[in-house]
Amino acid sequence: MSAASVLDAARARGVMIATAESCTGGMIASALTAVPGSSDVVDRGFVTYSNAAKQEMLGVRADTLDRHGAVSEEVAREMAAGARARSQAGIAVAVTGIAGPGGSAHKPEGRVCFGLADASGTRSETVDFGPIGRDKVRQSSVDHALRLLASALG
Template sequence: MTLWPGDIEATAADLIASLKAAGLMAATAESCTGGLIAGALTEISGSSAVVDRGFVTYSNEAKMDLLGVSADTLARVGAVSQETALEMVAGALKNSRADVAVAVTGIAGPGGGSPEKPVGLVHIAAGTKGGARLHREMRYGDLGRTGVRLATLSTALEMLRDVAFTT
């Protein structure tokens, strides 16, 4: 029995195989997904060869303490922002043995949204030790908490693959 919808499991399995073949290690830095990305990757047999670690940094303090996200960034643009996502991915790479990393921060709902930052807004960043960076601002809409988190998981896996193999 799998924990994930088939497309997520297939994407995770393909990503693990590709990372293994390339000799790359990965890390995750997660806020709104609360560890789902690391969970999907480690559901795949053989993932221990390529998954170094996952950071669940739900609070601003955790983002600062574990990933080095700047207090100034959080005060100026907030946790749900491109800047924070990029700082999270940089921190995951700096504080791990990973060659590639992905970071997510967003508003899964049902509460917490505002007109400027509605429920379903998620910033996803992926990067490499070599300095490549990708960012996407996703506006999934109010899919429900689980829907937003699963959509984020799917996009994050795709971006991790893209940064590792197309940049």
């Protein structure tokens, strides 16, 4: 799914987009804004790499972080909902994961949690890309986030 087609779908629905990114560090917003004319449907991107930033900028609850950890669907949902609530966007996508190197048996390298918030609610999912390397995990996460946006806007 291309960023341009996501933008076209957002235009057709009259919806602004926001992103909330941890492991991708702004790459989703960058992919969207690389397309000329994207300013009519991209509102903003939040890069919240630290837990403190997730709390301060997006309203992720400390209790959620403590109970589930930053790489969790619970945090991804709160990130997406927070981005939507703190922007002019009608849809927000969030990503938090372990790009690598490293990880643990419980949260392995390549595990990425996604959140999506729009008028119909907030949902999440986890994708295990595997230990394919930091750059590939991050790019795969961008690609998946664009597919999630396209599906929700479709």
